[in-house]
Every structure is written in C-alpha cells, then in structure tokens.
Amino acid sequence: MEYPESFKSLIEAFARLPGVGYKSAERMAYSYLDLLPEYKEKFEHALSNVNKIKHCHTCFNLSDSEECEICKDKNRDASTICVVSNPKDVFAIEKTNTFSGKYHVLNGVISLKKGKLPQDLNIDSLLTRLDGVKEVIVATNPNLDGETTGLFIAKLLEGKDIKVTRLAYGLPMGGNIEYSDNITLAKSFENRKSF
Ligand SMILES: [Zn+2]
Known part of the structure; x- marks a missing residue:
C-alpha cells in the first residue's frame, strides 16, 4: 500500500x-x-x-531586513572586514566574541573542481567596500579551495595599502570553521598572519 x-x-x-x-x-x-x-x-x-530571510545587501549575511544587524551596528570596527565563505561561519565566529569588525560573505569559495569561479562569488562587492578599510581577514576554511580563494583576494588587494591576513591554523588543515571549538577559533584569530 x-x-x-x-x-x-x-x-x-x-x-x-x-x-x-x-x-x-x-x-x-x-x-x-x-x-x-x-x-x-x-x-x-x-x-x-x-x-x-534575506541576504544583507552590504555583506550578504543572513538578515531579516535589507541590512543585517552587524552592518547596522555603529560600534563595530568598520576598518576591519572578515571575509568568510558562508553565513554559518559568521555565526561561528560571532560566538567566539573575539572579532568586532564587519564581515563579507562570499557565498562559496573558488573551486576548479566544482566549476565555481571568482565571478560566481561576492567578490566585486567586497572591492566596493574598501574605503577606510585597514585590514581584510580571510577566514576561509583551511583546505585547497579556501587557500586558493584567500590567495586570489590577497592578489586583488595588492598595492591598496590594506593589510590582508589569514587565520593562523591551529585550525587543522582540511578542517572546518563552523565545527571548530570557540577557543581554537579565537586563537586562530588572535594569531592571524599576513599573506
Ligand atoms: Zn551585513
């Protein structure tokens, strides 16, 4: 039946x-x-x-309105942007309470295997947000695609007088930001390194 x-x-x-x-x-x-x-x-x-549920029109984080809570928050440091691959990472990083800057959600990472190219990601919109920005922290996952994406962004920002850093990998290679415990993730933020 x-x-x-x-x-x-x-x-x-x-x-x-x-x-x-x-x-x-x-x-x-x-x-x-x-x-x-x-x-x-x-x-x-x-x-x-x-x-x-919308995507913030500035940073592409999940939001109930046109602009997300983090972008609206005037107390957050607008001179530092943390670039992540998806909204889950924003929430994981927020839980650590170590970062008080803004975010930019790429919506994926560059992946030759999956046919995901830079133009498929929110990268152009990142370039329009760089006024007054002193540091861009690339917080993509520590794997091949995450690294490729980080290097691509570092190259784009070359010569712009912006420090481009990546998380220090106490995060295990091949690991995942959203599954990292708060302490490991907080440490990898504190010890971030320049590209
Ligand atoms: Zn936002």
Missing part, C-alpha cells in the same frame, strides 16, 4: 533538503506527525516566514 498523497508530499519535501535521503525524510515526516500541536504551530510559523 502507498502512503496517502498528503503524507507522501511531506516526505518528498523533506527529501529535497540537501543531504537528506528518502529514509531520513520518511523518519522526519513521522516525527513531524508526532509533534505536539503547539510545536507544529511553531514549525509551520517558521516555515511560512522563510521567505522573509
């Missing part, structure tokens, strides 16, 4: 999430049915608000 159409489409919706296979989607659909009504309501409310 087949699942009812409504349940089937719930499974299919979950299965569309990247990294979720059919079996997991099926489990999630059953879990959803078992949710208490109040949580179901919260779930539906969150989903119906998904379309309100």
Whole structure:
C-alpha cells in the first residue's frame, strides 16, 4: 500500500533538503506527525516566514531586513572586514566574541573542481567596500579551495595599502570553521598572519 498523497508530499519535501535521503525524510515526516500541536504551530510559523530571510545587501549575511544587524551596528570596527565563505561561519565566529569588525560573505569559495569561479562569488562587492578599510581577514576554511580563494583576494588587494591576513591554523588543515571549538577559533584569530 502507498502512503496517502498528503503524507507522501511531506516526505518528498523533506527529501529535497540537501543531504537528506528518502529514509531520513520518511523518519522526519513521522516525527513531524508526532509533534505536539503547539510545536507544529511553531514549525509551520517558521516555515511560512522563510521567505522573509534575506541576504544583507552590504555583506550578504543572513538578515531579516535589507541590512543585517552587524552592518547596522555603529560600534563595530568598520576598518576591519572578515571575509568568510558562508553565513554559518559568521555565526561561528560571532560566538567566539573575539572579532568586532564587519564581515563579507562570499557565498562559496573558488573551486576548479566544482566549476565555481571568482565571478560566481561576492567578490566585486567586497572591492566596493574598501574605503577606510585597514585590514581584510580571510577566514576561509583551511583546505585547497579556501587557500586558493584567500590567495586570489590577497592578489586583488595588492598595492591598496590594506593589510590582508589569514587565520593562523591551529585550525587543522582540511578542517572546518563552523565545527571548530570557540577557543581554537579565537586563537586562530588572535594569531592571524599576513599573506
Ligand atoms: Zn551585513
């Protein structure tokens, strides 16, 4: 026997999430049915608000409005920009409480393997934000693509009188910023090195 159409489409919706296979989607659909009504309501409310999630028009971080909280914050040091590959890294770095500058989210990294080129990333927009900037910290993941991206940005900023630094890798090579513990990540910020 087949699942009812409504349940089937719930499974299919979950299965569309990247990294979720059919079996997991099926489990999630059953879990959803078992949710208490109040949580179901919260779930539906969150989903119906998904379309309100925007990308900040300055730094491309996730935001509820045109400009994110960090860009709006006048107390943050606008002379330092930390470049990351995706919004998850912003939230990971914010948790360490060691960085008080601004961010720029590239939306990926340069990857020859995945056919991702500099023009596919938010790099041009970074170049329009450099007035008064003294340091750009490249905080891409310590792997080949992350390094390539960092070097590319360092080259672009050459001769602009801006210090370009990268995180010191107490972060293990091949590691991942979002999974680093706060102390390791904080240390790699403190000990950052010039390109
Ligand atoms: Zn922003």
